[in-house]
Amino acid sequence: MFPYLEATMVDTAIENVDVWRDLSESTFLIEKSRDLVTRMDARVERLSKFLDYLEAIETEALKDADELQSLRVTPLIRKVAMMEAARAQTQTRRYYSEKE
Numbered sequence: 001m002f003p004y005l006e007a008t009m010v011d012t013a014i015e016n017v018d019v020w021r022d023l024s025e026s027t028f029l030i031e032k033s034r035d036l037v038t039r040m041d042a043r044v045e046r047l048s049k050f051l052d053y054l055e056a057i058e059t060e061a062l063k064d065a066d067e068l069q070s071l072r073v074t075p076l077i078r079k080v081a082m083m084e085a086a087r088a089q090t091q092t093r094r095y096y097s098e099k100e
Contacts, residue, residue: 001077002047002084009050019053036096044085051078 014020026046033039055074062068 001081002088005047005050005077005081006043009047012050014053016053019049022049023053037092040089040092044082044089047081047085048078051081 009023014023023046026042026049030039030042030046033042051074055078058072058074062072
């Protein structure tokens with residue numbers, strides 16, 4: 001789910017200028033970095049920001065419809081995606097951290 005959500009983020013029209021700027025700056029830093037551990041950590045942080053944005057949209061869309069609250073999916077998506085992201089971070093550290 002982690003790579004899928006990153007692809008989705010790239011393909012999503014971000015209408016909030018501040019969120020767009022923040023995600024764009026994060027992407028620039030990821031692409032500029034040569035350290036794989038740093039890149040993975042930044043990717044996870046960027047994904048969390050994107051999920052914050054999606055959750056805010058979902059909350060706004062469902063705020064006046066109590067009967068539709070069961071349709072909320074972003075918290076579950078976040079849980080699964082961040083678990084995968086944590087595994088990716090662990091693997092990246094294991095295989096690409098500088099050995100002393």
